[in-house]
Amino acid sequence: MPGMDHSTMDHGSPPVQSDSAPSDARDPHVYAAGYDFGPIPPPHMGDKDHYSLVRLDRLENVYTSDSSLTAYDLQAWFGRDYERVVLKAEGEVDDGKLQDAHTDLLWGHAVAAYWDTQLGIRYDSGVGPDRRWLAFGVQGLMPYWFNVEAAGYLGEQGRTTFRLRAEYDLLFTQKLILQPRIETNLYSKRSAQNEQGTDLSDLSVGVRLRYEIRREFAPYIGAEWLDTFGATAGYAQAVRENAKETRLVAGLRFWF
Numbered sequence: 001m002p003g004m005d006h007s008t009m010d011h012g013s014p015p016v017q018s019d020s021a022p023s024d025a026r027d028p029h030v031y032a033a034g035y036d037f038g039p040i041p042p043p044h045m046g047d048k049d050h051y052s053l054v055r056l057d058r059l060e061n062v063y064t065s066d067s068s069l070t071a072y073d074l075q076a077w078f079g080r081d082y083e084r085v086v087l088k089a090e091g092e093v094d095d096g097k098l099q100d101a102h103t104d105l106l107w108g109h110a111v112a113a114y115w116d117t118q119l120g121i122r123y124d125s126g127v128g129p130d131r132r133w134l135a136f137g138v139q140g141l142m143p144y145w146f147n148v149e150a151a152g153y154l155g156e157q158g159r160t161t162f163r164l165r166a167e168y169d170l171l172f173t174q175k176l177i178l179q180p181r182i183e184t185n186l187y188s189k190r191s192a193q194n195e196q197g198t199d200l201s202d203l204s205v206g207v208r209l210r211y212e213i214r215r216e217f218a219p220y221i222g223a224e225w226l227d228t229f230g231a232t233a234g235y236a237q238a239v240r241e242n243a244k245e246t247r248l249v250a251g252l253r254f255w256f
Contacts, residue, residue: 052078053255058208060251062092062224064242069094071249082110086118091126100126104135104151115140122153128194131155137163145169160188175212179220181205190231197231210253217254224249 058073073090086108091101106120115138122133137151147167154160165183172178184203187196206224213219224247228236233243 047081050078050080052076055255057253058090058249058251059253060220060249063248063250064245067094069099071251077108079108084108084116086116086120098126106135108139112140118151124194128191131159131194133159133161158189159191162186177210177212177218179208179210179222181208181224192235195232195235197229197233197235200229201232202226202228206247206249208249216256217252219252220250222249223247 054074054076056072056074058071060071062069062071070093071091072093075086075088077084077086079085084107086104086106088104088106089101092099102122102124104120104122106118108116108118110116117136117138119136122135124131124133133153133155135151135153137149139149140147142148145168147169149163149165151163152160153162163183163185165181167179167181170178170180182203182205185201187198187201190196190198204224204226206222208220208222210218210220226245226247228243236243
């Protein structure tokens with residue numbers, strides 16, 4: 001106020017905080033007044049538990065115009081919410097012989113609520129010489145519940161490849177579910193021994209209608225359309241295979 005002498009007033013300045021805590025300060029890492037849980041076990045957080053899953057997305061017989069074969073697609077993991085070991089295996093068996101198999105052993109790390117990054121190795125076997133790759137990618141759910149996997153691979157002699165897969169579950173009822181599925185592969189170098197060309201190699205689009213007797217067990221039927229491009233199509237025609245093919249499938253999907 002006007003005329004008031006402010007020089008004699010104490011403005012209540014806060015005391016300067018020292019670097020060391022006072023001798024009577026409470027330890028912030030213990031419960032107040034020394035109390036703890038006593039005989040009661042302390043709470044156990046869910047992110048400390050280990051979980052596991054084995055899921056066979058596809059175990060199916062595949063029928064074409066001139067042949068039939070068996071295909072499988074498995075994924076298993078073990079670990080915690082944020083870190084886990086992931087195994088992926090898929091391939092085809094024709095006349096008792098493994099034709100085309102890919103096996104990935106990955107370390108998965110959660111980076112968001114519905115997304116994992118994955119890093120590891122991939123091993124190819126079957127037709128042609130075996131190959132090894134360094135694998136890296138992402139897997140998760142996009143908005144509106146599209147299940148997406150995108151992975152890149154670095155191989156020997158500077159070879160690279162890229163794979164993209166997407167699925168979506170359309171529920172007619174709680175048990176009857178239609179699943180559209182699309183997958184494509186791209187390669188940086190041609191491999192005559194593995195019957196693969198460069199750039200866009202193949203594209204498959206399919207639908208599978210499953211009936212979940214239980215959530216863990218569901219038979220299904222469906223159809224798939226496979227198209228190959230460029231040199232990959234040329235390799236198929238050279239061994240009297242179809243560059244484009246329509247397939248009927250029947251199989252099982254289960255997990256535990």
